[in-house]
Each structure stands twice: as structure tokens, then as C-alpha cells.
Amino acid sequence: MTVAIFWVSPATDMENRMMVRTLLIRGMLVGFLAGILVFSFAKVFGEPQVDHAIAFESAMDEAKAKADLERGIHDVEEPELVSRKLQASYGLLTGVMVYSTAFGGLFALVFSYANGRMKSTDPRVVSVLLAITGIIAVYVVPSIKYPANPPSVGNPDTIGMRTELYFIMMLVSLLGMIAATMLQGRLRQQYNAWTATYLAGACYILIVFTTGELLPAVNEVPSNFPADLLWNFRIDSLGMQIIMWTTLGLGFGAFTEYANRNRFGYRNGANIQLNAH
């Protein structure tokens, strides 16, 4: 009985602070595990597309060098800093693991704010909802405007502008999603959850659609670039994101539920200790 009463008392500041720490470590851990899955997928499906694209690029460069040579111009070949073999193995692994672990940590920080402030009290539901809104805001919407491109697509001279545009699109999408989430909470006081979500979702779409229309289009795909290669590359890029966010959403939620169950001694919302009375 004393145990039950103990848990009812509000958590102290210290407990809350330690809670955030636990969540942060958990998030990074789940992100790391997600990274392993993402890397495996990228290695098997994504890398061949990157290789095809680089082969295309080399063929283009060779043709250009040959044409230049006939006109008496000697093209300087760029030195290779990191071998293709390293780029496709440890390089890819580094990038994916850092990306995934960092997103796991950020996910946990957002979760530590959202949990208890949303209608659902089940950490698994909160976690999944965050993952769904996360992938839409951070990847899907920015990529609809500025899709992922394989090597040889993209002019090196415009990298500054393209990076800027991509991050502007991502930032607007993220802020739009935060605004829509806050709006949904407000609307739910007047309407039911479905109506509130429809209206808030419509606002988000309006924000990102308007922004997308205002920002300039970027299309630097060479006219003879294989369409199926471009398609496969982009689908693999999406696949990696789906794997990462699914693992974060389901993994983090399940992990938290499991930890809470052990800590609070309840199962499916029923208190085991009190049931034993």
C-alpha cells in the first residue's frame, strides 16, 4: 500500500531530471540499434544504386575528357581522398550511425516533453505518434520538394543554394508541424479528436504547400540519366527513413512501457499489487 501511495506523489525535480537522462540514453540506444538496421538496408539496397550513379558519372567525365583532349585541353583528375571501398563501408556506417543515434536523442527529448502532455497516457502511443509526425516533418515533406539525389545529379556550383533551400524547407515543415500539433490541442477542446486532427493537418499542408510553391524548383538531373536508377535511389532513401523512424517509434515506446511496468509494477493499466489484495 505504501508503495502505491509513494508513486502517486508527484515526482521531485531530481526524479524528473533523472527521468530525462534515462529517456535520453534510451533514445540514443534505440537510435543506435535503428542505425544498424538502416545501415544493413543501405548497404544491400542503396549502395548498388550509388555505384551505378558513380559509374554513370565516370563515363560522363571520361567522354568529356576525351572531347577536351581532342581540342587540346588536359582535364585534371581530382585526387581521391577516401577510396570508394571505404566510402561504401565504414564511411556509410559512420554517417548512418551518427545520424540515427542523434535522431534517437532528439526523439527522446521531444518525447520527454510530449509524454504526459498528450491525450494518450500510453508511452507506446505517444512514441508512435511522434515517429509518424517526425518522418513527415523531417523527411517526407522536404523530400517531396527537394528529393534525394544520387551522385552525378547536382551541379557542384549550386550546392550552397540547394543546401539552403533544403534546410529552409525542412525548418518550415518542422515549425509547421509543431504549430499544427499545438493547434490540434486547442481545437480538441471544441471538436472531437478526428475533426481537430483534420483541421490541424489541413493547416500544416497549407503551410508547407505555400512554402513549396514560393521556393524555387531545383532540377539538375542530366537528361540522359537512367530514370529507373533515380527512382530506385529515391525509394531506397525513403526505405532507410522508414526503417529508422519505425524502429524509433516502436522501439522507444516498447522499451519505455517495459521500463515503466517494471518500475510501477502494473500490467495493461491494472496495478498488480492492488489486484493481489
Next chain:
Amino acid sequence: MSDTAIGSHAIPSPAPIPVREIAPWLVFGLLMLLALYFVGAEEGATSIIPGMYVHEWVHDSRHLLGFPCH
């Protein structure tokens, strides 16, 4: 107090963690963003570390994760 009354109270519904207790941890959030910057944009549009080694090392992941490159 009946058991049911206690039972309904004892089920832990998550109390929101006050923002002031989350705030100190946002430092780590900034570190995560810095890490993402190194994967996504370093030695591309902007550069902190001279050379192209970081860019070349994370090159494939940069493309596959959807960041602009090349």
C-alpha cells in the same frame, strides 16, 4: 478508502516533466544537431574543418539520407 479507489489512483499516468527540468538536457540536443550537421552539410555548403575529408568520408550516407551533395 476502498481498494478500487486506490487502484484507480495508483495506476501511474505520466505527469508532464516540467520544462525547467528538460531545459538543461537541451545542451545534448544541440550536440545532436551538430552531429547531424557534420553528416549532412559539413564541407559542402559550409565548412568548419578545412579540407574535404569529412565530406568524402560520409559521402554515401549524405546522398542516401537525402541531403544535397555534389
